[in-house]
Amino acid sequence: MNYNSFLKKDYKNISLTNPKGKYQEWQQPSPRIKRSHIILLVCFLIILSGTLIFNSGPAEATRNITIEPQNETENGQVTIALPLNFNNDTSYIDEPDVEMPNFNKPDIETIIKTIDAKNKTSFGDQSTLTSTLLQEKKSIFAKLKWSSHKVKTGQSFALIFKKAKLNPRELHSIISLGESTKALKSIKPGQEIKFRISENGSLQELVYVQNSLSSLHVMKFNDGYQAVAIAKSIEKRITHAQVTIQNSLFEAGLSAGLSNSIIMDLAGIFGWDIDFALDIRSGDHFSVVYEEHFLEGEKIRDGAILAVEFVNQNRSYKAIRYTDKKNRTDYYTPEGLSMRKAFLRTPVDFRRISSRFGKRKHPILNYMRLHKGVDYVARRGTPVRASGNGKVIHKKRKGGYGRAIIIKHGGKYSTLYAHLNGYKKGLKVGQKVKQGQTIAYVGSSGRSTGPHLHYEFRVNGVHRNPLTVKLPNARPINKKFKTEYLLYATKMIAQLDSYKQIKVALNP
Known part of the structure; x- marks a missing residue:
């Protein structure tokens, strides 16, 4: 508040600007008013004015707000609380060059409420924020310019902060928030960091966009910062498809509108029972129930396959996805047996089989001999996977096999992988490996006519x-969960059957 007019008016009553006649009377006061009384009165007014001037400074820098009853809820409780000494000087506000970007960001009110709930306080003992002030804060933030930075390989958060020409002390304040901002220490290439900066270079808000669902928001309050992680929730919808194969699984799946991920997942579920490169016949068909994931009403991806039936050469295979109470998820038959086998049928992604198990004429030695394995033709460098859990007992050259690996799987089974181009870095003899783990790469070492994997399977x-x-x-499903699983499996199989009946009804 400006008190200049008030002070001038008051001092005018006792100033030396009185008319001459009255000035003379002031010099010689009436006997009824002593000179000392007038001096005391003047001193009192000066002290009073000085006090008012002294108190006027903070009144311009701090906004003192009184909570009115209408700003409370019906039961008298206030829903949002924040510190009041925001600097509401709008001299630094810039008009936005472009519309505020949409980066999966909730509104400021949501962030503020989340921060307040996380702290379980109203930011100390300060007064509660009114809805009017919240609107003003939102208005100010909405007008500040954004600075966007996409993370590049080798960049750290500190480097990006420096590139944005922000104060290192602000960086220290943000990192000092501890666990709340820990994610900023492990940013990844391709992610995005956005700064909302005032004209004087002060960071007002930071948004670290980790992915389409998760983001970290840091906002300035007083001389410090508060951080909150925001996670968008995905809506899961269940859908189904029924597909008949004419040529290949992949071609039929795409024609039916299935995504690559669903087709590959389906092949993985039945990969232990069906060789999709060799066993598929025209007329094979499958019915699948799966999830679709939606974010804010738009589909973002396919989810997991929940239940599926595949009919291959008139033989039916069914699989149910189940998560037990120990949070372990896998696919099982309707009876509770694991769809997995102890071994992969094929340990490499191959183009074709050039030589099968049995007697053959050796392509180099040129005479008949037993071919003790299967040759899978693949590009040089294609990863070779351990077909089952076990221990590496051989990793070196082995005669005509060239570079080879032998894995022992318990006391009964062993597998051999030959003609390798090289071994997985760090793999050692005696090391335990898991099913599907990369152990080597396809090559043409030893007696070989071209890049391929020679694979042998031995029993005793x-x-x-x-x-x-x-x-x-x-291993089958745990006995503890089998009763619950069987009830769930019955429900999912019934759902599969109902979809098939609908298809029959629509296509008599």
Whole structure:
């Protein structure tokens, strides 16, 4: 408040600007008013005015707000609380060059409420924020310019902060928030960091966009910052598809509108029972129930397959996805057996099989001999995977096999991988490996006519055909959860059957 007019008016009553006649009377006061009384009165007014001037300074810098009853809820409680000494000087506000970007950001009120709830306080003992002040804060923030930075390889948050020409002390304040801003220490290439900066270079808000669902928001309050992680929730919808194969699984799936991920997941579920490169026939068909994920009403991706039936050469295979109470998820048969086998049927992604198990004429030695494995043609450098859990007992050259690896799987089974181009870095003899783990790469070492993997499967030391040998099952569902699982599986199978009946009704 400006008190200049008030002071001038008051001092005019006792100033020396009186008319001459009255000035003379002031010099010689009436006997009824003593000179000392007048002096005391003048001193009192000067002190009073000085006090008012002294108190006027903070009144211009701090906004003191009184909470009115209408700003409270019906039960008298205030829903939002923040410190009041925001600097509401709008001299630094810039008009936005472009519309505020949409980066999966909730509104300021949501962030403020989340921060307040996280702290379980109203930011100390300060007064509660009124809705009017909140609107003003939102208005100010909405007008500040944004500075956007996409993280590049090798960049740290500190480097990006420096590039944005922000104060290092602000960086220290943000990092000092501890666990709340820990994510900023492990930013990844391709992610985005946005700054909302005032004209004087002060950071007012920071948004670290981790992905389409998660973001970290840091806002300035007083001389410090508050941080909150915001996670968008995904809406999951269940859908289904029924597909008949004419040529290949992949082609049929795409024609039916399925995504690559669903097709590959389906092949993975039945990969232990069906060789999708060799066993598929025209007329094979499948029915699948799966999830679709939506964010704010728009589909963003496909989710998990929940239940699926695949009919291959008139033989039906069914699988149900189930998560037990220990949060372990896997696919099982309707009876509770694992869809997984103890071994992968094929340990490499191959183009074709150039030589099968059995007698053949050796392509180099040029005479008939037993071919003890299967040759999978693949590009040089294609990853070779361990077909089952086990221990590496051999990792070096082995005669005509060239570079080779032998893995022992318990006391009964062993597998051999030959003609390798190289071994997985760090792999050692005696090391335990897991099913599907990369152990080597396709090559053409030893007696070989081109890049391929020679794969052998032995049972009690006897060579068996890897393509036809009966593979042992992995562990079935835990007995503790079997009753619950069987009820769930019955429900999912009924759902699959109902979709098939609908298709029959629509296509008589």
